[in-house]
Amino acid sequence: MASTIDAYGQKAIGVPHGLTQRVAEFVSAQQRQLILFAPVALAGGIGLWFALPFNGQRQAALIAGLALALLGLAASGFARRLIVVLGLLLALGVGAAEFRSAQVAAPRLHHRLTPFDTSGTVLAVRPQQGGARQSILLLRDATAVDPAVTVRLSLHTPPPGWLRPGARIAGLASLGPPPAPAVPGGYDPGRRAWFEGVSATGRFFGDIRLLAPAPGGPPPLAAIRARGSAATMQALGGDAGAIAVALIYGEQGHIRPDLLEAMRTAGLAHILTVSGFHIAVVVGGVLLLLRRLLALWPWLALRFSVTRIAAVGAGVAGTLYMLLSGADLPAVRATIAAWVVLGALMLGRDPLSLRLIGFAALLILLARPEALLNPSFQLSFAAVTALAALAASELGAQLRAHREDGPLRRLGRHVAALVMTGLVVELALTPIVLAHFGRAGVYGLFANLLAIPLTGLIIMPLLGLWLALSLIGLGPLVAPPLRWSLNALAGIGETVAGWPGASVQLAAMPMPALLVMLAGGLLIALLTGRARWLGLQLVLAGALAALLAPRPNLFISADGRQVAVVADGRLHTLRGHRDGFLIHSWSEQAAAAPTARLSDLPGARCAEFGCEVALPGLRLLALTDDLPADISRRCARADLVTAPLVLHSPCAPRGRKLDKAALRLEGAVAIRTVTGRFDSVARRAGDQPWSPSALPGLRPRLLGGMEWTGVISE
Template sequence: MATRQLQTPIAARLTSIWRGAGDALETRLEAERERIGLWLPVTLGAGIAAWFALPATAHWIGLLLLLAAGLCGGLLIGWQSRLGRLVVVGCGVMAAGVLLIWTRAVWVAAPVLAVPVVTEFSAIVERAEPLPAKGQVRILALPQNRADLPPRVRLTLRSEQAATLTDGETIGVRARLMPPPTASLPSGYDFAQRAWFDRIGAVGTVLGDVSRVPGAGATTPPLRARLSAHIHEQVDGSAGGIAAALVTGDRGAISEADEEAMRRSGLAHLLSISGLHVTAVVGFAMLLTMRLLALNRRLALAGYVLPLAAAAGALAGGGYTLLAGAEVPTLRSFIAALLVLVAFLMGREALTLRLVAAGALIVLIWRPESLAGPSFQLSFAAVTAIIALHESRPMRAFLARRDESVAIRLGRGVVGLLITGLVVEIALAPIALFHFHKAGLYGALANVVAIPLTTFVIMPAEALALLFDSVGLGAPFWWITEQALLALIGLAHGVADAPGAVAMMPSFPGWGFALAIFGGLWLLLWKTPWRRAGAVPLAIGMAALLVQPRPDLLVTGDGRHIAAALPDGSYALLRDRAGDYVRDSMAEAAGVDAPLAALAELDHVECNRDFCRWSQGEGSARRIILASRGRDRIEGPEMAAACAAADVVISDRWLPHECVGRWMTIDRDSLATSGGLALYLGEKPEAVAALKAGDGHPWRLPQQLSGNDEAIPTGDPAR
């Protein structure tokens, strides 16, 4: 009896606390009722992201069951309650996201090449993309009458092999084909995933000459290719490449050095046709149309000028999107521009977070896989940050019109632009660090100059140059365009070469990135003071990155390339003749912005023709590493002693069973299942693999084709 009397007040108190918390949450949600809808695309995206993050079908089904349980829980709370409706809709939309991306991945399924082959085949060129800066042409080809090959392959040719190659042309080639490559290192770029959604089943290089079928397929290059070629004739080098990129989206003529400088300076967004470019085209088209139509008194008085100008802007934006190749970022920007025009015509505020949410929702329903790419994340994060900043009271008060001199007004605008740039850089930093392991620190300052230069000088001058070229008078405008582009490239190099221009970090833990993104969205999307609570998960997520250790060893998926950490924080490569791609990938995964040394040239490393041996770490964490670099066969008994004396043995070939390291033995067999590795050799050694065990995503287990010509040996030629 006494126990019951004691339990009754406790239960009543708990019930009171629960009801009080529920009432407080209801009050918060009521205050934010206009902002709740902004979380629809976030919830849909969370379902899509969960499908990418979870490895197997059982996990996806389990998540759907949990969401169904949550939906039922929301119904128990009550549909009359705002919290109940929020739980029901949130769980339902997140489940829809899981099903949407799952269905999309199954829908685009196409056969993938199983093993590397060298083969001859005829194909139709679906799309040709010149890369003048590299002396190459990249094509999407559709093999004909070859059931043993994927229906779509991506080929790389030398420029002289593919002179005047056009879309729709039929060609015959001998090519080395291989399956789309997976990430060579943990947290690296996984091309196999993107290739799956693009239905590309193999990549390869053309060997020898290309046979052309006279009169077959297209004979005239498409408008986009002709326009790019015309621009390159008017403006040389990387300046011409950027000029072409602004009009057609063709970035192939930009040198690697200049493109890297644009990335390091935070100006790379100018090279991808996105919101800035589409907005400029739509805006200029609307302004010109309004000025011309306003000359007609009848149209002006009837109120037709604005609708017709909006229609002209939409047509100009649509034409520009098609001309630029209708890539996903461009289409996304065009959709957003159309939504702005509709809001403008309806008399509503054009740039709002609701517009951004609607655009994101449309894109995610149309191409759910775009969520996993940096382009979607960077563009929507930037726009969300800009609008949220300019909706805030302090920013509105700072930029409000007032009675002041032109100089002060201009200075206020510059400061506002700088503040906007800083906020955007902060918003984009977690995404850039997660995908690229680097973030520019001076991008806000660079964009204060670069964005007005591009919007008000380069793009108008180039548009006038193309217009006046029709009558042979475009030369002066091309000169202006070229000088402005050279100034832009000079600005990029100046900022990129400044001390501390780039922050480099090692791999960003997935859970930390998720927390940082959630915290950032909480700060940006809510309006009342409880938005400040988002700073907590944001800080925890960024702290996870800051405390993440750099790997002691990095091993690529083929086992050929190894990077070892040095005491001074730099890294050294086992094979010093590795190409730029390998070096860049290693530097990004390690989180260093310095050249990689040659491991064999260091004093503490002992090397012969077949192996290198060195110690890694100090004290109780000291480990002995043995890595092969030769191709000659060595008998197992001869290797046994050396392997037994090493903690880690690494080889790009098969090792005999007598070779066993004290902690880990890495060879071709183990790398086939693990992919690239990051090794942390502390008190408790840990290995992080690029490929997850039991990964059931369709690009990991596709329908495979073997080809029927020469299979390229994948084993050790010396065995």
Template sequence: MEQWAEAERNQVALWTPVMLGSGIAAWFMLPDPRAWGAVMLAAGAVGLAAATLADGGRVMRSIGVAALLVVAGMLLAWARAESMRARILSRPVMADMVATVDAEEQLAARQIVRLTLRPVVARDGRGRSLSLPPRIRVSLAQEDAPAGLGRRARIRLRARMMPPAGPVAPGGYDFARAAWFQGIGATGRGFSPVQVLHPADQGPGLRESLSRRIMSHVPGSAGGIAAALATGDVGGIGQSDAEAMRRAGLAHLLSVSGLHISAVVGIVMVLTIRLLALWPWLALRVRLPLLGAATGAVAAIGYTWLTGAEVPTIRSCVAAMLVLTALAMGREAMTLRLVSAGALIVLILRPEALMGASFQLSFAAITAIVALHEHHAIRRWLGPHPDWRRAGLRQLAALLLTGLVVEAALMPIAVYHFHKAGLYGALANILAIPWTTFVAMPLEMIALLLDPLGLGEPFWWLLGHALQLLLRLAHAVSAIPGSVIALSVAPGWAFGLAVVGGLWIALLRTRWRWLGIPPLAVGVLVMVAAPAPDLIVTGDGRHAAIATGQGVALLRDRAGDYMRTTLSELSGADAEPVALAEQPAAHCGQDMCVTALRRGGRRWRIAATRSGYPVPWTDLIALCRQVDIVIADRRLPDACQPHWLKLDSPALRRTGGVSIRLDPPTVRTVRQPGDRHPWSSAS
């Protein structure tokens, strides 16, 4: 083992963010302080034992440091969560309030304005004072948003608010956790009229003004993409176009990250060096690449600030700074050490980012790219070649291979978070990435520079057509049969196994790296083959999705687009859901629905309320005795005793959303017994 550790000595430091991240992940996955303390004590004991047995050896020293990093990661996540502690609304309320606007976000494609508010005074419908959380988020219809809104504006409005929602069902997006780390204690919808008591001290910020300016020149979703490339604002992209970009594997182009930072830094560096080279006196006395690197660094920092400093942008900015520093020092620029340093900085500043898809996708992609191109065989293959045609073919093959490796690296993450796997993303990106980097972004930069002089219109026109071609590519790829495979919710342990296997392959260099293949393969196979649930019930009991032989049937015909999409994804279905009332096995009235499913050699009967009107208790109690599962958005009488499960409002308050398999009978719940994470215990 010492010989192996010596052979891998240059790779040991790369595991620093991995072990720190393991501690952070353990804190999020384990339920309560007792479990957190037990793991930290166990890791501390391992660290002390390794220090005692080290005797100058590299293996024990590495194990000791790794154990201490796990402890540090858990403490870091715990401290970060406690530092963000703020009051959370305990129940839905209707409030008349005066509030100060903390932030304004225009979502043009959805025709809403999203406001982050700090309430000053709030009263309920009877005029009684209400104590609201210090920071809330409210959405307004675009036509209800008056002039004068903006940061530090003071407004009066009426809003219906509720606590930040947890996952709809097991495997769903946990907005309550995200809201906790954003300091948001309630969300809701505001109603007209909205009165501006004191207008914003200044007009829209630079980011908002730039987004509006771009979208005024480039209409439609193309303008939304142009705004996303410049400011990170994706609110102007239509939902159908955004879905096509996701299905085609091009959604990463809408999130400002490494591609965009690299393009900006590269364009600024080239322009700076070329322009300064026209001054002979300076060119003979100063290293122009250093000045170009310094200008590129300033551009990267400014671009990061302009786009809102999201996690992928911060990671990319840090990486750009390290690349520019390496170039200035004459060192190799893109290495796994650079990626490791970027991950370490992000985890220290925002440990909660580890649990988000954005962090995982960003670092998985860049790690896969760098690890592939650091391999000696790839280096040798892409080395100088006397025949330029063969060299060009090799570069093209390398681009395709890189796309395939990146798709393979991102696939487990996409399956775990989005329950979908794309098949043609690598091919689409071979066209989309060069087109965006070398055509769309330079056109947009030229248009923005010339627009104040009144000369930008031809470039805006070209940019609009360039982005329309990108949208056509997205729609064409997404329309290909099998472009996206819908999968059911994958178990967390399988995802963890796939991540460990992938990191083992990417970060090691000796032949022992291939020991990562079995855990990676097992994890991916289990994720892909995970069985779909037969029944999903939301935490409020209002919505249910039932798997039929032809797809997914929804209990309520008027479920909104978000609920329909979410329940379909969690059910592992890609087709549009149908109404349960239209199914031959269902018998539905205005207020109740009874359906039957045949699973595991037996017939299961399920009854569910489907309106807010009361149902005669005598009939309801009689129905309960005839069915296996009862679902209700209200409290059911104690005499209602189905054969197996009673999912009424008291039960669902304890469990949150529920997913059920009938063969064998298995129940998964959103809320776990004893969960003491602050966003769970506060709600």
């Protein structure tokens, strides 16, 4: 045992000498790398705020972070700074998420409204499902009891030509609360709506009316995007036009659903989303072009730094492209990162530095803490971190071309670098893709080796040239090669997606398993020397946990109308609707095809009233709207009863009753019948304002009591 003497001459608690020495050696060896974990600590605090369901737990997390910082003051030297900063960053993450939630708080609708005549100002229009449906973001007019709020409405009829941002419209519409997740732990549209300031969602019925056209003068950016999108579709047409609109304006709604699914299966969905790759191509291309053009002006080149001027111009071009594409979160995040890289270039620093990537992550997480839960944020930073770690490694040094290399050797290094970067990125992204989407493309590496050079070297430059020439009426000059290259990109996606075993499907990955794998990946990327391979053990442990983790085998929808059981690799449903979003979500969650009904299960007894099924560890009674005459007897012998209506006292099961009243508070439910493990949307969200069990119009504050956010009454 080793003991230490504190500043007052008192003996501190003894610790094993060998352990102390090993920890000291590790900290000393990794001292320069530990700063890279600052955004990780901030993300940890943000993650705690979202993961802890109740306000008291979030308050405890904030206090724990501050207590850790105070505890660090008792240490000395580098350990003191490390512990204090770690505690403060954890507390800052919790506080940043709380501040952002309060910043976007808006009144919400907590009940469904029957169709009524509504009016408002169009904020944005986006096509969906290949253009068959339009999503309208509407600033709804204030009423006698409700303030003006933002709602999202879908339009299932062809949009009129005057439907554009700024126009005032009216029509018969129904509204309801933003939808909750279809399964606990799944994609949460309600949480997304909260942070987007959307108070309600619904749809228009029939035609909409124009109350006032969009105002004259310079059109708003949203109107420019709408006109440009329509002009692009008209000029290029078909799949080529739809992909061009996605690449320029960030709208995927014009793409055929089957083509979009094929691109996802082939691992090419990231190419259709304006994000880091596209911003990098634009910024990098403009940077190289401006440097060469400015270097042709001797007077300027001899007096000023051409690189710095070109960097500013490239940053401006990237920002304009981000705004033109709709300023979605991935594009904004990539633009911030691009400015950080350009700033490093202007200061003569390494632009592909892990420290700069960490700094960009800190800025984004402080400004938009909810981005942490966004798959695009995780995928983008996982990819760029993996690439930066590869570039800084010994393998990366061997892959870089050297001056003494001949043409063939240089070409070989470039090809090897392309293959290795693709492989590293695929390995880094696969766990995240599987965790969020339940499947990943098997041939993604091959597809990206073809699609990324095609997009970066041919399509994006041709798009820029086509846009420039279109301003003076010469766009048709480059339209044929542009159309061919865009169709070639679609062809790559459809061809690769059609290969046997093009995607691997895995039941939903538990969040702890993903976190263990991400922690291992961060250790591999951010540490140096042999210590980094400690992360490999975590990655393998997380992968094993993901494969062996027990999963629910019974799903119940939030309205109680649909019930599904997983058995023999198939999803057995109470009702039909196999192509709906709910069944699709359950199928992905369980990695089971929705090809069977509850009546197909051995021993199931089904009739018009529903089904009685004996499951491992549980007897289920799933009711429909038609209740049996002997409901009391049937309920008494069931462990679990589900129903889409309120069941009164005659129904008393041995265990739990999930009728309309109970599910209104719980939301969607998932159960592992063997162990009786019960999970629901409300248990995951707790008292957060987007939770099904949240008090209407109230938001718990991290510091203080409840805050009134308001409700929509009519």
